[in-house]
Amino acid sequence: MVGAAQGDARAYHALLGALSGHLRGFFRRRLTRLPDEVEDLIQETLLAIHNQRHTYDPDQPITAWVHAIAKYKLVDMLRRHGKQSLLSDPLDDAMELIADDDSEAAEARRDLGVLLASLPDKQRLPIVHVKIEGLSVIEAAQLTGLSVSAVKIGVHRGLKALAARIRGSA
Amino acid sequence: MKTEALIDLLARGPIAVEAGEARRRFSVALGWGALGAVVLMATLLGVRPDLFAAMSDPMFWVKLGFVTVMAVFALPANLRLARPGARLGRLPWGVAAPIGLIWLLAVLVLAQAPAQARPSLLWGHTWSACPLNISLLSVPAFVMLMWAMRGLAPTQSRLAGAAVGLLSGAIGAMAYTLHCPEMSAPFLAIWYVAGVVVPTVAGALLGPRMLRW
Numbered sequence: 001m002v003g004a005a006q007g008d009a010r011a012y013h014a015l016l017g018a019l020s021g022h023l024r025g026f027f028r029r030r031l032t033r034l035p036d037e038v039e040d041l042i043q044e045t046l047l048a049i050h051n052q053r054h055t056y057d058p059d060q061p062i063t064a065w066v067h068a069i070a071k072y073k074l075v076d077m078l079r080r081h082g083k084q085s086l087l088s089d090p091l092d093d094a095m096e097l098i099a100d101d102d103s104e105a106a107e108a109r110r111d112l113g114v115l116l117a118s119l120p121d122k123q124r125l126p127i128v129h130v131k132i133e134g135l136s137v138i139e140a141a142q143l144t145g146l147s148v149s150a151v152k153i154g155v156h157r158g159l160k161a162l163a164a165r166i167r168g169s170a
Numbered sequence: 171m172k173t174e175a176l177i178d179l180l181a182r183g184p185i186a187v188e189a190g191e192a193r194r195r196f197s198v199a200l201g202w203g204a205l206g207a208v209v210l211m212a213t214l215l216g217v218r219p220d221l222f223a224a225m226s227d228p229m230f231w232v233k234l235g236f237v238t239v240m241a242v243f244a245l246p247a248n249l250r251l252a253r254p255g256a257r258l259g260r261l262p263w264g265v266a267a268p269i270g271l272i273w274l275l276a277v278l279v280l281a282q283a284p285a286q287a288r289p290s291l292l293w294g295h296t297w298s299a300c301p302l303n304i305s306l307l308s309v310p311a312f313v314m315l316m317w318a319m320r321g322l323a324p325t326q327s328r329l330a331g332a333a334v335g336l337l338s339g340a341i342g343a344m345a346y347t348l349h350c351p352e353m354s355a356p357f358l359a360i361w362y363v364a365g366v367v368v369p370t371v372a373g374a375l376l377g378p379r380m381l382r383w
Contacts, residue, residue, distance in 0.1 A: 042173055068255035
């Protein structure tokens, strides 16, 4: 985002691509009963992110900023459709863009991306695919070339390592 | 349209942004809002004739100080609410503190005053006009700050509207101190606070409608 703010088109393209993956996971989990809305909502949120990029403060964790926009667009869409009851998770639980419980603390302290980058690939990739993008373990295994059990172990150990790092950086 | 195509489209256009957009908008809004409040006060109500004499009374500075502190904390609250994901933290306490202190002072003053003097400390001579006048003087800042907020991205529109109302109310009250002859803490504790509450409530009611994006 910092690169993007300075006009680096390639960094910006990569950022939007990564965010669309995060958003797909986020909206899919909230909208299991409205799967057709997910892609529209991703696009609407990307557009909002683009139009409001001047409200991003580089000192702020980008996950918090993106999440607030995604949640705003989700609530807005539900209100428009009058389909609040179709929300698969109660909204109070829809607080985190990233699935695991450690993310709230991480969000406050530093960007999750920085922490993730510090993990070895065989832990980082499973977490990105399964926990953030919302793929199944089998899909993640096919994508990374790891075995199914290696993906599961990678997620487990990776989350543990992340949690330790978050506590360590407190 | 495919999401990928949208991303290509967005990344192809001009993407650089100038830093400090929020600050710039709020500076403009504050400038015009404060100027509007002072001009309205001077033309409709008039500066109190004994202003310079009143300035030697510490209560004048308590009065101006208490609403200024509210504005000083309401401004960063506005800036944060204009930005997705930013948290208010302890700022609400900063707004509540001057109100708490003026109430404490009011209770002390009332407790020490003889019983027959209490009603005049509380009601003064202008209680019926005070909240209305403060609300009136807050209108320019209210309009300008709503404009500033609309150009940004408030995700909690009701709270953001209330923050706009609070800041414009505090600005209106600051301008009103130059006209208002009342100097007792109990009067300030009730009627000044009421004058700030009116635009705050108006902001909370209008926020969800005016601040959608």
